[in-house]
Amino acid sequence: MPSDAPPGGPTYHQDIAPLLARSCTTCHRSGGIAPLSLTTYEEVAPFAGLIATSVAERTMPPYNLDNSGTCNTYVDALWLAERDIATIDAWAEAGAPAGEPTDEPQDGPPGWEPERVDLTLEMPTAYSPSEPIVDDYRCFILDPGLTEDAFVTAFEVRLGRPDVVHHLTLFALDTAEDEQGAEALDAAEDGPGYTCFGDTVVPSRWLVGTGPSDKGGRLPAGTGLRIGAGRKTVLQMHYNWQNGTAPDQTAVDLTLEPSVPKEAFVARVADLTLELPPGQPAVVESEVMPLEGDFTLWGVWPHMHNLGKELRVTANHPGSEVCLAQVNRYNFHWQRFAFYEEPVQVRAGDVLQITCTYDTTGRDTPTTWGFGTDDEMCIGFFYITPTG
Ligand code: HEC
Structure with missing residues (x-):
């Protein structure tokens, strides 16, 4: 690789390595x-051009959500500043100069560990x-064995x-009926667990989750999600075996x-x-929902299936609009809950509006709502606490 770039421009050791350590x-x-x-x-160096693109x-x-601030900003967003993108571009354009090695340690993002572990939910056997x-x-299906209700406030994934684990x-599971539904699905399939694309198939409520490569974290301070006494949970694993099918047992x-102080709910x-309709590059679907109470919105999780391209959620009251989520290039694989840097207050009478855009050019029959891989959804999940 040539190292005869003009002096003063970005080099691998000075500029690019720290940036990649932080974000990649x-x-x-x-x-x-x-x-x-x-x-x-x-x-x-051999991938400089591909990295820049x-x-x-x-x-x-x-990262699915637009974190530029034109809509909103999120805690620990996987998002490069424009300035970093320009640095990478200038470096690749200059022929990917190495520069002088430094002794600076290339630290990644700080790790995270819970202060205390009160309960471990582990897959009962390894699954390939x-x-x-x-x-x-x-x-x-995992049984926490709680004798009293408890609230999840932080978690770590092992x-x-x-x-092989993607996310x-x-x-x-909040009712005995939902548990029976899940158990019937489990019993109907060979091996541990049951097949469940996108969701648990039976009605359920989100507790915690991780995207690829993140290990866990704290839920917003002062909030927590209930696990009912005697109730069960479902751990949904997404395995992507481009790296093989080695048996996994996650906890x-x-x-x-x-x-x-505030019980949180996922709404x-x-x-x-x-x-x-099939065969169209941009099919737009939209829905509105008037709010019946006052809430604090702490976080959002945009959800569509494989045809989803764009998604936007706004909260509207007369004369103003707050942008809650903007997804410009949806990728089913990169879903996760993102918590707002500044929680958003919404009031009774405000109207939430969701708009989803799909590319159906690969389909020759209509696509409808459903749980299957080939069905679609259009959802904004919110982590909320009631106010007032
Ligand atoms: C959360 C995990 C994760 C992070 C963080 C991440 N990548 Fe990737 N990257 C992947 C995966 C997985 C693939 C394989 C393709 C896919 O699944 O989309 C990939 C593919 C790529 C490719 C191959 C080209 C392509 O489009 O397939 C390049 C180049 C790349 N990443 C660069 C980067 C750079 C530069 C950063 C940091 C600015 C970064 N990635 C951060 C997970 C990550």
């Missing part, structure tokens, strides 16, 4: 979930992702095989409190009446 190498290292390791000059198009780092399916979604979500450590605004 948690996934892009040997044993990480991404296909290429980006931890040395020799690894990075992927960050300019914002396909990397992978199924061979014929590239993306295997598997649900495991992945059995970080290279996971833990859900609460989730939870910090619990007997009570919290949703959704368009349930999807009727997407």
Whole structure:
């Protein structure tokens, strides 16, 4: 690689390595979930052009929500500043100069550990992702064995095989009927757990989840999500076996409190009446929902399936609009809850509006709402607490 770039321009050792360590190498290292390791000059330089393109198009780092501030901003967003994108571009344009090595340690984002582990929910046996399916979604019913209600306030995930687990979500089952539904699905399939694309198939409530490469965290201070006494949970694992089908046995450590100042709920605004005609690059669906109470919105999780391209949620009251979520390039694989840097207050009478855009050019029959891989959804999940 040429190192005769004009003096003063960005170099790998001075500028690029620290940036990649901050935003990329948690996934892009040997044993990480991404296909290429980006931890040395020799690894990075041949891909300079591809790296510059992927960050300019914002396909990397992978993050569904627009964090630029034109809509909103989120805690710990995987999002590069415009200035960093320009630095990478200038470096690639200059022929990817190495520069002088420094002694500076290249630190990644700080790790996180819960202060206290009160309950561990672990898959009862190891599970090997199924061979014929590239993306295997598997649900495991786990019994917390609680004798009193408790509130989840923080969590840490311990992945059995970080290279085969894509992401996971833990859900609460709130009724005996929902538990029986899940148990029937489990009993109807061979091996541990049952197949569950996108969701738990039976009614359930989100508790905690991690996207690829993140390990957990704290729920917003003063809030927590209830697990009912005697109730069960479902751990939904998404395995992507581009790295193989090694058996995985994952555990989730939870910090619990007997009570919290504000019990949080996961509510949703959704368009349930999807009727997407085939063969169109941009089919737009929209729904409104008037609010019946006052709430604090702490976080959002945009959800569509594989045809989803764009999604926007706003809260409207006469004369003003607050943008809650803007997704410009939806990717089913990069879903997660994102908490607002500034929680949003909404009031009774405000109207939530959700708009989803789909690309149906690959379909020759209409697509409707449903739980299957080939069905679609249009949902904004919100982490909320009632106010006032
Ligand atoms: C959360 C994990 C994660 C992070 C963080 C991440 N990547 Fe990736 N990256 C992936 C995965 C997984 C792939 C494989 C393709 C896919 O699944 O989309 C990938 C693919 C790529 C590719 C291959 C080109 C392509 O489009 O397929 C490039 C280049 C890349 N990433 C660059 C970066 C850079 C530069 C950063 C940091 C600014 C970064 N990535 C941050 C997970 C990540």
